[in-house]
Each structure stands twice: as structure tokens, then as C-alpha cells.
Amino acid sequence: MLEVRTARADEIGAVVEFYTRMIDEMRGTDFDVRWRHGEHPSEGFLRASVEAGEVLVGVLGADDPDAPAAVGASRLACALVMNGETDPGYEQGAWQVEAPPQDVAVLHVVATLPAFHGRGFARQLVNASADVARASGKKAVRLDTFAANLRGRRLYESCGFVCVGECPRFYPGIDPTLPAALYERVL
Known part of the structure; x- marks a missing residue:
């Protein structure tokens, strides 16, 4: 079972390890996020985000048979950063x-x-972020994704997000030729 919660200050290492592993495992696949170790997301960004209480993580319970083999001691299956930037x-x-x-x-x-992938964990995480935002008085949740990320776009739309436009040449730190799709969920 997945528990979605704010990452604790003592989990900075686990969060950095999670993103490192995710980048490595996605590289060269159809779902390659094209992020780079040390650059995006940087360890400093992740550290500051955890310390500010801006990281939501999906943690597998100790009783989940996939937890020990799949993600090691940290048991993190999914994560995101939510802030106002x-x-x-x-x-x-x-x-x-x-x-x-x-x-x-x-x-x-x-x-x-x-x-x-395919177990609904990302959906739980994204929906939980909307709940957290709503509870803190936010009016909307926004995000961007690669315009060609059809799987991600379907996920966001299934969580109530609406595409509000596309921006060409959006990701200069990753690949400046990639356009982004902008999404919003009204709370």
C-alpha cells in the first residue's frame, strides 16, 4: 500500500537517491525524462525543497512485496516538488x-x-498534491510537461488538469528544442 506524505528532513538522502535512480532507470527508454544528474533536479534544489516541506513522496509500506527489492531501504516509489515557482x-x-x-x-x-508504472501511484501522488494545495488555500495547481509526453498528459488529464497551451523551446536546461504543455487544475 502506498502512503503519500511530505518528505521528512531526515529523508533528504533518500529523495536524492530516488531521483538519481529514476533518471538512471528511465534513460534511453520511451519515458526518458532527459534530466541530468546534478543539474535537474540538482541536489541543492532537492535538499532545499525537502527542508521547506515542499516534497511529497509516495512510500511503500513495509508489507508491500515490491518494497525491499524495488526501492531499497527508502521505499520511495514516487515523488514531486510542489511550490509556487x-x-x-x-x-x-x-x-x-x-x-x-x-x-x-x-x-x-x-x-x-x-x-x-501502471499501479496508480502517480495518480495518487498528483491527486494528493491537489488536496494539500486546496487545504493551504490555493486556487489552482499548475505544471508543465514535455508536449510529447502523452502518457504523462493522460495522467494529468485523468486527475482533472486541463491543458491551457503549449510553449515552444521551453526546456533550455534540458533540451531547448522541446516544447512544453502547460496544465492547470482549478481547486
Whole structure:
């Protein structure tokens, strides 16, 4: 069973290890996120995000038969960062809700280890992020994904997100030629 919760301060190492493993396991597959170790997401970004209480993790229970073999001692199956920081290009979105930045939550580095694809963990994590945002008084949750990430786009749409536009040349730190699809879920 998956428990979605805020990462604890003593889990910084586990969060960094999770993203390192996810990048390695996704590289060269149809779901390659094209993130780079030490750059995106950087250890500093992850550390600061955990310390600020901005990382949600999906943790497998000790009784889950996949936990020990699939993710080691940390048992993290999925994770994301949720804060109020937008990337350049967000101003191009035809957002459904006009809201100042402090009234919007933005999801970053949404990821699930490949061993857990298809089990609904990402859906649980994304829906939990909306619940957390709603409880903290946010009006909407926003995110971006590669425009060609059809699997991710279907996930976000199934969680109530609406595509509000696409931005060309959106990911300069990863691949400047990749366009992004911008998504919003009104709370």
C-alpha cells in the first residue's frame, strides 16, 4: 500500500537517491525524462525543497512485496516538488484562474520509478498534491510537461488538469528544442 506524505528532513538522502535512480532507470527508454544528474533536479534544489516541506513522496509500506527489492531501504516509489515557482513561459498559458503567485501551487519533477508504472501511484501522488494545495488555500495547481509526453498528459488529464497551451523551446536546461504543455487544475 502506498502512503503519500511530505518528505521528512531526515529523508533528504533518500529523495536524492530516488531521483538519481529514476533518471538512471528511465534513460534511453520511451519515458526518458532527459534530466541530468546534478543539474535537474540538482541536489541543492532537492535538499532545499525537502527542508521547506515542499516534497511529497509516495512510500511503500513495509508489507508491500515490491518494497525491499524495488526501492531499497527508502521505499520511495514516487515523488514531486510542489511550490509556487513558475518557469519562464508560464505567462503564455491561458490559465483558467487569474491568481497571484501565492495563490497557486506549481508541481515540479513529478516522477515514479519504472518498476511502479501502471499501479496508480502517480495518480495518487498528483491527486494528493491537489488536496494539500486546496487545504493551504490555493486556487489552482499548475505544471508543465514535455508536449510529447502523452502518457504523462493522460495522467494529468485523468486527475482533472486541463491543458491551457503549449510553449515552444521551453526546456533550455534540458533540451531547448522541446516544447512544453502547460496544465492547470482549478481547486
